[in-house]
Amino acid sequence: MQQFNNKRFHLIARTKENQDVVLFEFDEDFNFYYYMSQVDSDIYKEAMILECYNGMYPINRMSVEFPDNTPYFEKAKKKVKK
Numbered sequence: 001m002q003q004f005n006n007k008r009f010h011l012i013a014r015t016k017e018n019q020d021v022v023l024f025e026f027d028e029d030f031n032f033y034y035y036m037s038q039v040d041s042d043i044y045k046e047a048m049i050l051e052c053y054n055g056m057y058p059i060n061r062m063s064v065e066f067p068d069n070t071p072y073f074e075k076a077k078k079k080v081k082k
Contacts, residue, residue, distance in 0.1 A: 009051055009061065011035050013044040023047075032062050041066035 007025035009032075014020050021044075024035050032049055039047045046065045050058035 008053060009049055010058070011039070011047060011049050013039050013047040015043060016045050036062065036064055039064075039066075 008027045009025070009029065010022055011024040011026075012020055013023050023039065026035065035049065036047060044066065045068075046063065048063035049061045051061045052058045
């Protein structure tokens with residue numbers, strides 16, 4: 001489990017290699033959409049904002065998945081080159 005600092009909210013993003021990265025830690029609950037907009041969808045495949053309150057288990061307050069919009073023929077080219 002990820003260790004967090006004393007901030008209330010934590011923005012965690014998962015890379016395409018399934019590594020979790022803590023990008024931002026903040027206390028303001030009105031900035032969810034701002035912090036989510038800062039996540040680079042080319043690097044990360046999904047992101048979530050977790051709330052940790054009084055040392056309890058984290059609660060998922062917001063999450064987003066970034067779909068892979070690469071056209072099928074380009075995905076097929078990559079498979080052939082490998």
